[in-house]
Amino acid sequence: MKRLNKKQKEKLLRRQRAIIRSRMRVRRKGQSRTVFAKRRTGGTPHPDQLRLIAPPVFDIEDKKNRRRLTRFLKDLRGHFNRHAAKRLLIDFQRTQRFVAAGTLLFYAELCRLVEYSPATQVRCNEPQNERAKQVLQQIGVYGICHHPFHGRTTHRDVVHWRVARGHLVDASQYAKTIEAHEGGLAEPLVNGIYRGLAEAMTNVCHHAYIDRRDDGLDHDGPRDWWVFSQAKDGYLYVALCDLGVGIPGTLPSTNPTLYGKLKALFGITPQDGDCIAAAIEDSRSRTGRPERGKGLGDIIRAVAGAPRGRAMVFSNRGWYTLNGGNESSGNYRDSILGTLIAWSVPVQSG
Numbered sequence: 001m002k003r004l005n006k007k008q009k010e011k012l013l014r015r016q017r018a019i020i021r022s023r024m025r026v027r028r029k030g031q032s033r034t035v036f037a038k039r040r041t042g043g044t045p046h047p048d049q050l051r052l053i054a055p056p057v058f059d060i061e062d063k064k065n066r067r068r069l070t071r072f073l074k075d076l077r078g079h080f081n082r083h084a085a086k087r088l089l090i091d092f093q094r095t096q097r098f099v100a101a102g103t104l105l106f107y108a109e110l111c112r113l114v115e116y117s118p119a120t121q122v123r124c125n126e127p128q129n130e131r132a133k134q135v136l137q138q139i140g141v142y143g144i145c146h147h148p149f150h151g152r153t154t155h156r157d158v159v160h161w162r163v164a165r166g167h168l169v170d171a172s173q174y175a176k177t178i179e180a181h182e183g184g185l186a187e188p189l190v191n192g193i194y195r196g197l198a199e200a201m202t203n204v205c206h207h208a209y210i211d212r213r214d215d216g217l218d219h220d221g222p223r224d225w226w227v228f229s230q231a232k233d234g235y236l237y238v239a240l241c242d243l244g245v246g247i248p249g250t251l252p253s254t255n256p257t258l259y260g261k262l263k264a265l266f267g268i269t270p271q272d273g274d275c276i277a278a279a280i281e282d283s284r285s286r287t288g289r290p291e292r293g294k295g296l297g298d299i300i301r302a303v304a305g306a307p308r309g310r311a312m313v314f315s316n317r318g319w320y321t322l323n324g325g326n327e328s329s330g331n332y333r334d335s336i337l338g339t340l341i342a343w344s345v346p347v348q349s350g
Helices: 006-030 063-082 100-116 130-139 172-179 187-208 247-254 256-266 272-285 296-304
Strands: 034-036 049-053 087-091 122-124 162-166 225-232 235-242 310-315 318-323 326-331 339-346
Touching (some): 063 100, 100 130, 100 162, 100 225, 100 235, 187 247, 247 256, 247 272, 247 310, 256 272, 272 296, 272 310, 272 318, 272 326, 296 339
Parallel strands (some): 049 087, 087 122
Antiparallel strands (some): 034 049, 162 225, 225 235, 310 339, 318 326
16 A cells, blocks of 8 residues: 655545534534533532523524524523423623513513423523623523622613513503603604503403413413513613414414405415514504404504604514514514514604
8 A cells, every 4th residue: 555645644634624523513513502511600510500502692683693592592491391400501601782672582581481490590691791791680680590790780771771570451560661751752652652552461461371382391371471661862662572372373363354364365374474464454454443452553553653663573483564664574484482562762852
């Protein structure tokens, strides 16, 4: 056999290393994103601790960010379902940004899971990004994870965040934020926001949890809603989230006539985005009639009448947006397993 010269040996070694790296990447991709924590910030490693790496951006609008977040939430539920006896460390060190809608979804999921398995110990570390670090303190994630935070919430993008939770129709949970800016909001807009939020909460209480959520957990509660509100840079932002079966899941029972029309129109089970758009249009057409649910219709009409107003509805895989009077809807590949309604309207300085 002819011996390899030095250059041939080096080339062969480089090729072997490339093959090994390629195999390692495939192996890591197939493994769970929950890994054993080899070290823990500020202490000795816990023998039964698992680490779950949080995504860089908590967002459900951008496709790439949404895919990462929904995978992270799936792994989070998987830990509570399959490894409840092990301590969980949520690793936020790589997280750079918390967008309100995606952050609200995560917060709601975390609240639900710690009630699903109270014995599971959840801990976390802090993001390296200072703003992201303060967000977790402001919305109460450090408290849930029993993490001592020694800093202060001072960032102007964070100090105005408010979070609330409930299971009844309770206007007091968001009234303070809206009332503080009533002088800068047109009266029809204020009335539309109040009516829409109250009706949305009513829908959560009576319809959102009509069936068990398809998340792999043998768990029926809590049947709550979560609200974020923020007033900053001349805009009022409000978001409402529930972890129910979603608008597409409730439509066959809450409005079978409309759902039947959609099936007849498309010839198949309608996609989630079509269900959301149809539910909004039907809700708007019924506004003003007594004893009929409005909710989404009130919110969309109010936002549509506000200059530079924007509304977004996410439910399961579907989405709907109203931006500058232009409406659009569609579908993602990943489901948020619930519904999130968000809108922003300009506030005039008094």
